[in-house]
Structures are given as structure tokens and as C-alpha cells.
Amino acid sequence: MTDTSRRDDAPTPLVVGFGCRLNASESRMIREQCTLAGAHNAVVINTCAVTREAERQARQTIRRLRRENPDALMIVTGCAPQIDPSRWESMPEVDRVLGNREKLHAHFYREALDARSQRVQVASIAEIPEDMPPFIRERDGRFRAFVHIQQGCDHACTFCVVPLARGPGYSLPKDHILEQIRLLVADGVREIVLSGVDVASWGREAGASGTLGDLVRHLLDDLPDLERLRLSSLDPVILATDSTLFDLLTREPRIMGHLHLSVQSGSDLILKRMRRRHRRALVVDTARRLRDARPDLALGADLIAGFPTESEDDFRQTLELIGDAGLSHLHIFPYSPRPGTKAALIPGLDPGLVKDRARLLRERADQAFRDFLHARIGSETNVLVEKPGFGHAEEYFPVRLEEDAALPGDIVRVCLEPDERDGASLFGKVISKR
DSSP: OEEEOOOTTSOOOEEEEOSSHHHHHHHHHHHHHHHHHTOTTEEEEEEOOSSHHHHHHHHHHHHHHHHHOTTSEEEEEEHHHHHOHHHHHTOTTOSEEEOTTGGGOHHHHHHHTSTTSOSEEOOOOSSOOSSOOOOOOOOTTOSEEEEEOEEOOOOOOTTOOHHHHHOSOEEOOHHHHHHHHHHHHHTTOOEEEEEOSSGGGTTOSTTOOOOHHHHHHHHHHHOTTOOEEEEOOBOTTHHHHOHHHHHHHHHOTTBOSEEEEEEEOSOHHHHHHHTOSOOHHHHHHHHHHHHHHOTTOEEEEEEEEOOTTOOHHHHHHHHHHHHHTTOOEEEEEEOOOOTTSSGGGSOOOOHHHHHHHHHHHHHHHHHHHHHHHHHHTTOEEEEEEEETTEEEETTSOEEEOOTTSOOTTOEEEEEEEEOTTTSSSEEEEEEEEO
């Protein structure tokens, strides 16, 4: 959950976002659009629908925020109401429901201020929109910003509800992306994260030309003041097909040394039933090729435990993939049947078994991350300081600092030492700063 909270110096809406980095980017847009509309006393919940747990957390948050803000205009938007608006309209705490298209435009928030306006405004997302999303114009005190470059998805994985919530895949134009990043860098942002539903598909729709690698190369060439660039979750297939991207990821120092791959399973049979485009060997081979070219690269992945029909052997292969591919930054999800998906029609595993497998995967993932941190003790890296005494390394692990060693927004060179406080971070002794 991300909380885009009100600033102390001006009345602004409260926006709480759940889920992916794309939602984080859009939550920033939502707050600016609410402010433009004059909806200062609004509470907006930008939901995620990927799992039942994400929806449960959103409902719980809505009830809590209504108690804390009894006079606010409560608006629910995002993927969950896009799929099933009536379910969210039925909540007594909710005043207005907006779809994924509507949430990015000020006039819908302006209309919501009128008690006579429609309570639910959720249009179809089957068509690609002609208008561009609004620019984020202020960094809002942050030095890392998410910039979305792509929307929607055409892959129709059997477990995934996202195409129902986001519609068909399409790319934002290069010039629009460049201008958004220019605005943020000029306002002091030092790190940009490229995000989207299926980032790897940028430029690949019918009639388009170019690849994600071409876009990244243009960004680096045309934006010399952009200091740090990251990419959000990637389909592993792109690293076997986009040689420009692979070369940039392994040789360009302004691209941070951390990649997150959308893997989901280590079993070929389960990957096939998920309708994923890759197989286990491609993930392992891609990880090897990346590390051969950039040895300090950190690799993460999404993994799902307990997909329907997953056998003990299928699960074992997923467990072993963590070590075989050298994965360290892992997101583990118990399988969650989503209405409208093909996998939801397959008889599921016992919920207790799914829970146990997710626990075992998390334990293996936690150990892999601790091993990753331990291996970096004594080495040096660069850290973007996000708040006093804390930041993230280029390889995207948390680093604690002496609070007076650097200011938020500084990029510091540190020597890494053990951090005994939580075991999930390292301590950075500052060597230099810029």
C-alpha cells in the first residue's frame, strides 16, 4: 500500500494506493487532478484487484478512513471497481466510484463534488484512449518517481485478471514520456522508474515501431541530467529478444543494477497451464547471461504458490528455481482465484496446502535475500538517500546511514557493513557524496 498523504502547508486530498508501481504513479496523478478540481476534502482509494487479499485490504482501509474522515468525499477507483463497480458502490462508506480511465481526469472529481452527480462512473476500457494521461508536475518531496510508459496487456495469462481491469495493451509516445521525465528531473527527481502493466511490450503493438531497448536508449541520450533509471517488472522473454535492451542493462551505469522478472513458476507444466511465454530454462539461462555481463546485478521475481494442479514436484521446481537462477528480491503470492479468469474454472488445491507452500517459498526467499546481503558486506555501492538515515542502493536493497551523514536527495558512495538491527538491510559508511 502506498499513501500519498496530505501536505501540511496546503489542503490537499488524501490518496491511498494499493498494488503495482503503475498504481503508485497513477496515485500521484490522482492527487494532482483532485487538487485541480478543488476536491480538497476528498479521500481517494486507488485499488488493486490482483488478489482477494488486495481487495480485502482496500475494503478495510475504506472503513478505517471513513471513521477518521467522517466529512470527506470518499471516492473508490482503480482495478477492483473497474471489474465490479456494484460491489464497491454497495459499501455505505463510499460516495463515488470511478473507473481506471476516469480516475486520471480532473473533471470527474469536479463532478463528484456535486451531490446530484452520478454515483458510479466506470466506462468500458475495451478501446484504446485517444488522450494522454496527465503529467505529474511536482516530485512532492520524493527523489524517486514512477513514470508509466505503457498501459494494458494482451497476453491473457490464465490466472491474471489485469486485462479485464486495464484493457488492451498500448504504448505511450516517446515524446510524452520524455517530457514527463524532463518535468520531474527539473523539479529535483534523481531516479526514474519506468512502469506499466506490461513494460516489455512497449512499442510492439500493431503499426508501432521500436522496442523497449530503443526507448531506454533515447531516454539516456536525450536526458543527460537523468542520473538513475530503473525498469519495473519485465517479461523474461524480452531479454532473449531485445538485444539493445540487454546490452544497455548490462553496460550502462545509469541503469540501476536490479531487475525484477515476471516468472510465476519454476515448473514448465505449470507455466504452460498459466499460458506464460517462457519456460524454466529461459529464466535460468537469462539470469546466467545477465550475471556474466554484470556480476553484481540483483535479480528479483514474482512467484505464485499453489496454482491449480500444482504437484509436489512442480512446487519443488519453483523452490529450486530461486537458487538455480540466483534470485534474491522475491515477491511471493499464494494463488488467488480471480472471477473471469480461465484458471478460476480449474478445481483448486486445498487452501491450507496453498498457504503452506507460500510460507515455504517465503522462507526460502528470505534466506536468499539474507545471503545476498551478506555477500555484499565489504563492497561499495551508491545509495539514494530518501529520508534521514535511510535509502536504497543501486541494487535495490535498503541501506541505513548515520542520520547526519547525508541529506534526503543526496546520492552517496558507501562501504557496506552489517546492520544488526533487523537483518533485512545493511549499514552504509559514507565515503563521498554528490
